Amino acid sequence: MTDLAETPVVRSAWVITAKERRTLLVSVLIFIAASLVPLVFGGYVLQVMISIVMYTAFATSWLLFSGPTNYIALCTAAFFGIGMYVTAGGIDLMPYPALIALSGVAGAALAAIVGLATLRVSGVYFVIFSLGLAELVRQIMTWGQHVFGTMSGLYVTIDRSEPMYYWQLLLATAVIFLVGWGIGRSRLGFALRIIGNDEVVAVHCGINTARAKVVLFIISSTFASMIGALVAPRWGYVEPVVAFNPFLSFQVVIMALLGGTHRLWGPLLGVIPFTLMWELISIEFPDQTTLLLGVSFLLIVYVIPNGITGLIEDAWQRHGKIGGSIQGPLQRALVTSSGTLKSLLQRGKSGNA
Amino acid sequence: MDIVIIGLLLGGTYALMAMGLQLQYGVARIMNLANGEILIAGAFGAFWFFAGTKASPLLSLLFVVPLAFVLNYAIYLVLILPLVRRAKSQGKLEVDSILATFGLSFIFIGIMVAAFGAQYTDYAYLSEPIFIFGERYGLNRVVAFLASGALCAGLYVWLYMTRAGLALRAVSVNPSAAGLVSINVIRTSALAFALGGAVTAAGGVLLSMYLTFDASYGVVFTLKALIIVILGGVGDIRGTIVASFILGLAETAVATLIDPGLTLAAAYVLFMIVLLVRPEGLFGRRTA
Numbered sequence: 164m165t166d167l168a169e170t171p172v173v174r175s176a177w178v179i180t181a182k183e184r185r186t187l188l189v190s191v192l193i194f195i196a197a198s199l200v201p202l203v204f205g206g207y208v209l210q211v212m213i214s215i216v217m218y219t220a221f222a223t224s225w226l227l228f229s230g231p232t233n234y235i236a237l238c239t240a241a242f243f244g245i246g247m248y249v250t251a252g253g254i255d256l257m258p259y260p261a262l263i264a265l266s267g268v269a270g271a272a273l274a275a276i277v278g279l280a281t282l283r284v285s286g287v288y289f290v291i292f293s294l295g296l297a298e299l300v301r302q303i304m305t306w307g308q309h310v311f312g313t314m315s316g317l318y319v320t321i322d323r324s325e326p327m328y329y330w331q332l333l334l335a336t337a338v339i340f341l342v343g344w345g346i347g348r349s350r351l352g353f354a355l356r357i358i359g360n361d362e363v364v365a366v367h368c369g370i371n372t373a374r375a376k377v378v379l380f381i382i383s384s385t386f387a388s389m390i391g392a393l394v395a396p397r398w399g400y401v402e403p404v405v406a407f408n409p410f411l412s413f414q415v416v417i418m419a420l421l422g423g424t425h426r427l428w429g430p431l432l433g434v435i436p437f438t439l440m441w442e443l444i445s446i447e448f449p450d451q452t453t454l455l456l457g458v459s460f461l462l463i464v465y466v467i468p469n470g471i472t473g474l475i476e477d478a479w480q481r482h483g484k485i486g487g488s489i490q491g492p493l494q495r496a497l498v499t500s501s502g503t504l505k506s507l508l509q510r511g512k513s514g515n516a
Numbered sequence: 517m518d519i520v521i522i523g524l525l526l527g528g529t530y531a532l533m534a535m536g537l538q539l540q541y542g543v544a545r546i547m548n549l550a551n552g553e554i555l556i557a558g559a560f561g562a563f564w565f566f567a568g569t570k571a572s573p574l575l576s577l578l579f580v581v582p583l584a585f586v587l588n589y590a591i592y593l594v595l596i597l598p599l600v601r602r603a604k605s606q607g608k609l610e611v612d613s614i615l616a617t618f619g620l621s622f623i624f625i626g627i628m629v630a631a632f633g634a635q636y637t638d639y640a641y642l643s644e645p646i647f648i649f650g651e652r653y654g655l656n657r658v659v660a661f662l663a664s665g666a667l668c669a670g671l672y673v674w675l676y677m678t679r680a681g682l683a684l685r686a687v688s689v690n691p692s693a694a695g696l697v698s699i700n701v702i703r704t705s706a707l708a709f710a711l712g713g714a715v716t717a718a719g720g721v722l723l724s725m726y727l728t729f730d731a732s733y734g735v736v737f738t739l740k741a742l743i744i745v746i747l748g749g750v751g752d753i754r755g756t757i758v759a760s761f762i763l764g765l766a767e768t769a770v771a772t773l774i775d776p777g778l779t780l781a782a783a784y785v786l787f788m789i790v791l792l793v794r795p796e797g798l799f800g801r802r803t804a
Contacts (some may be wrong), residue, residue, distance in 0.1 A: 233607070235618075287547060290547070291787075295739040295783075298736065298739075305777055306777055309777075450629075454626025457620065458621065461619040
């Protein structure tokens with residue numbers, strides 16, 4: 164890595180190109196426009212908008228880890244629930260902003276344990292671990308409440324208006340996007356893209372793959388926990404079955420996949436149509452939601468494996484424009500050279516055998 | 517003493533369920549996250565049969581097992597095979613099959629909720645006591661254990677004494693080498709996947725005789741089966757059986773000594789220990 168960093172091709176993380184400045188400007192304008200929504204709309208429209216922003220925050224923070232590494236994290240609900248519980252449990256002891264930070268710390272701690280145990284070993288073990296994590300934390304919480312003799316449900320009473328929730332979540336989303344963008348430009352993001360392309364190559368490049376993955380998983384989970392803290396007062400009443408509902412983990416994955424997992428703004432394109440469709444489904448077929456969710460999941464996996472962003476980029480390329488290409492010249496060069504390196508390694512192996 | 521016997525009885529029944537997953541993951545190399553839902557479907561099959569006829573739920577194995585076999589064969593051909601063909605690498609296949617079977621598990625839950633409702637379900641069969649070393653245990657637990665033992669033994673003999681079993685083990689060791697000695701890898705994998713599903717469903721029938729379950733409880737069994745398979749070592753039947761007993765004992769110990777609500781935590785503790793100490797499992801081969 165070090166010799167790569169010293170070649171003139173790699174820009175310093177602080178230099179912002181004209182193209183990036185344009186993207187930033189457009190993003191800022193979109194966020195300003197989005198922040199005006201509560202001034203115009205209220206009631207049901209605002210409710211749906213809050214859902215959209217919340218799921219965008221979840222799906223984008225999920226993407227921070229699962230996008231580049233291809234490790235499917237199925238545990239958003241566990242971190243969300245932790246955020247809710249920290250907030251509900253501490254609301255009488257601490258000011259609310261401190262609780263949001265504390266939720267992040269609690270989530271980060273759990274993520275560190277899970278990451279250190281599983282991510283050094285293999286991706287499959289991580290997925291398995293994440294699958295039951297929400298249920299595990301729920302069991303421990305229920306047990307803890309039983310032992311300490313508190314009630315199973317907790318009330319969170321803070322007075323917040325609906326527009327306030329919306330702005331809080333929007334701000335969180337903006338931060339997640341900014342962090343995601345920053346990671347993408349950093350050495351960490353670069354290392355992760357190599358890991359995602361080929362982990363063997365990444366190891367041979369001298370990347371500490373386990374550390375990169377654990378750090379990213381911690382970042383991603385911290386956000387999920389903090390969103391839990393942001394949403395807790397809106398729910399008002401927190402109990403284990405609701406806070407650790409595995410459905411959430413599932414919805415987040417499906418939305419991110421629908422949007423596409425190789426672009427930071429991919430989940431956004433998945434969240435909007437999915438949330439609207441979901442509103443419709445839960446009104447029209449309230450009893451078949453699980454079934455329909457499963458069916459739509461399979462449709463996405465089989466029919467549009469690269470998500471909506473994949474479709475857009477395909478269409479873009481068919482129009483003869485290369486502007487939508489995924490990798491910059493440096494990354495392309497690295498992928499090519501990593502392919503060569505890999506074939507060399509394999510040749511070396513078979514030569515030895 | 518209680519803990520040991522109940523733990524062994526539970527572990528023996530877990531062994532069957534874990535053998536099913538072992539066939540799917542160890543041989544067909546498909547990480548099937550819908551495995552637990554197949555188990556719950558088997559449990560509902562037994563419940564439905566028992567409620568309708570009052571005959572022994574063991575008889576429901578006669579239709580649950582073939583149905584699960586056909587269903588899983590169809591799942592492999594329709595859903596998994598396109599992914600196997602599409603996948604450029606084993607890693608990509610793993611991601612795709614995890615996603616596909618994860619989606620599938622929600623479809624199963626949806627269907628089972630529609631058919632049987634979302635409430636907790638159990639039934640009383642052979643709930644009279646039996647005395648072992650002077651302590652009383654549920655007869656249904658003992659019967660389930662014995663039935664599981666018989667089925668496991670049958671499966672073991674089939675795997676180690678027949679030509680088809682040999683082919684399965686060959687694919688488990690190395691799919692591409694198995695192809696070189698004219699084993700039809702895709703058909704063998706499909707067979708292993710279907711058989712695995714059938715065995716899991718049989719495990720569900722046996723567990724339903726004394727456990728309470730509901731439509732969305734499958735994920736817990738998926739996890740337990742996965743943890744058993746990893747603890748024992750992927751591709752190793754002996755390991756699976758030993759690990760089943762370890763999990764059965766650990767769960768029973770936690771349930772009796774600490775809290776019955778913490779059984780999953782017990783499984784996770786075992787999982788953590790394996791990951792930290794011996795990631796390849798008790799009997800697993802360390803990969804280079």
